Amino acid sequence: MHTTKSALWLGPLALIIWTAVVGRNWISVNQEAASGLPKPSFVLHDKDLHPEKPHTVLGSNGSFSVSAGTSMVEVSSLSFSADGKLLAVGSTPGIVDVWNVETRKKIHAFKGGTAVALSSDGRILEKDGNGIEIIDLPSGKVKRTIPWSSGMGSEDHTIQSVTMNPNNTQILVASNGQDLKVFDVTSSVLLATLSNTRRGTFSPDGSLVVGGDHSHLMTWNAKNWEVLRDLPNGGPGYVTSNTGPLIFTYTSHGFAIWDAAGRLRCLKPGNGYYTMAVSPDNHWLAAAPSNQLTDVAFWDLSELIASCSQPK
Secondary structure (H helix, E strand, C coil): CCCCHHHCCCCHHHCCEECHHHHHHHHHHHHHHCEECCCCCEEECCCCCCCCCCEEEECCCCCEEEECCCCCCEEEEEEECCCCCEEEEEEECCEEEEEECCCCEEEEEEECCCCEEECCCCCEEEEEECEEEEEECCCCEEEEEECCCCCCHHHCCCEEEEEECCCCCEEEEEECCCCEEEEECCCCCEEEEECCCCEEEECCCCCEEEEECCCEEEEEECCCCCEEEEEECCCCEECCEEECCEEEEEECCEEEEEECCCCEEEEEECCCEEEEEECCCCCEEEEEECCCECCEEEEEHHHHHHHHCCCC
16 A cells, blocks of 8 residues: 555656755755665566667678667656556657556657657557557557758757646647647647647646756646736756655756655666656656666655665
């Protein structure tokens, strides 16, 4: 039983602003008191994806090209179904896998795309690639595509993330150099462009979108897209997720877990984990280790909270 479930929710504080100066000070003051990050409960590992070093590929006509091998493969996005039983993993350069968390087996694989979102019922997968593809997961077929021009050079608008609301009717699309866009899932119509908002997330009931940029922390009404709150952001970054009693951050110092009072509870120094997601049922924290291809590590969230919340 997960007794902390009522305290764990991804609400309007899901994007909290942290300055680099404060982060450095807290790390230096608290690093000795923090415990090391506990070992994961398990790791999803694709046994069919073998490490491959960069190499030269010779063509039949004497031409050659240089392959980066699998050294450039890394997880860029994670998305759970509402019950935490399915996890979609988007990885560069264009690998999308869907895993059954309970059996720890890969059940779908798609080519193209790095930004992924699963519907709450686990029946719809959204990914970038050829526009924004809306896929019926049981059949693996593309139901519809929202056109998207990524551009290039100074007009590079590559999709960075896609997020679906709890009732699977709206999509948030974050892209390079553009404000957050909201699309209708069924009609593919652009519903709104959220000014001063480069990244964002839906509240658990889908009534709000909370996000911002390096100057603003915004709260939007997800029905009429009116601004409910516009707060200053001290920058330069913001927390990737918040679950009530603990806050998870990834900075140049490493993967860290803090309590609400600002005490550093667990720390894995260095470039350990930089893509993470908390399952909506608050059972799992999933995080992708850097330089480990498409591996995803899982922690039982209640056990992690118990371990990292103990005073040191």
